[in-house]
Amino acid sequence: MSRKVYWCNSGSGTISRINYDGTTLEMILSDGLRSPFAVTYFNSSIYWIDLVEEKGSIKKYNFNRNMTSILASGLGDSLKDMTVFSMSRQKGTNPCAKHTCPALCLFNGSSPICVCPHGYVSEDRTKCLGQGSVEGITYGPVENALYWTCNNAATIYKADLSNISAGPLTIVKLTSSDKPRGIAVDPCDSRLYWTNWNSANPSIQRSFTSGYGLESIITTDIRMPNAITLDHGAQKLYWGDARLDKIERAEYDGTNRIVLSKATPQHPFDMAVYGEFIFWTDWIQHSVMRANKYTGEEVVWLRRDVPRPMGIIAVANTSYDCFYNPCRVLNGECEDICHLDSRGVKQCSCHPEEYNHGILGVV
8 A cells, every 4th residue: 555645736737645644745747637626546546537628527547557548528517526436445335235315325434324415314314405506696686586596406596585584485496407507687577597507408598587487598509508697788698608618699588699709718607797898707717807798809817816716796886777778668669679789779670570671770
């Protein structure tokens, strides 16, 4: 037995080791490590998770052969830890082999116990109770309520801040394969918008704040929608895809999609919009960034060397009046369709099935 401790450093992209007594510190790997996140040792080899390399991978380095290999790729960035199970390492029988736990079975040294990754186990040991993993959160000023996504429960929750004692209310319950992440609210139309990581059917979805009217508005050319925000003044939806590495803009109903910054973002996590700019946090570039919201150009690095920047919001001494939107007053004096361009300027257009020409004019 080598009697050494191994660890990885995501910030420096290295894997190191040291003796049990704290002597002989040495860095053993650095080349080709982009974002090592967890590491384990077994049989003259080290294994680690890289959240970036090959779009999320498990890699192996064999000391005897001095060779690195990729065991799995395309795993995403949700992996948290790893270990090796082998008959040569684990001895005896597994007390959790025939468990009836709703989630996890752990051995406490004398007997198996049931636990939940989030919340707690019910008395009858058939389900996990309590709040799950909160992924995204937003505030609805009209109803004075918080809305949030729960990834492991595939649920959109609401908390009425005027009646906290009432507890969380389930707004939307999705399928077990759905993974809601970012969320935003349109207070004028009382709608919620969120990103969904469903590996088979990723999408951007929306519903009314009551939970009714659930629909998927973006379902194509999308892999891992992460960040999401709404430009209330221009009635535009912005989102970032952490797999396709791009930021897009669309109408609230998902039409008129435009790619803004395809090359610049590498892993947009959260996003905000204010004034002429969009702001986002980036896990791969370890930064907080800004760009022109109309073109995606004029990219500025506001903060660098942030290990894992998470949520971001724009705070300003302003309030949005729903009737500031000219289309809400007499349909903007348009004969058919009234909508706003990316700068919030009113445009009148025609239904294509009724007229041969699309745009009537701009006011």
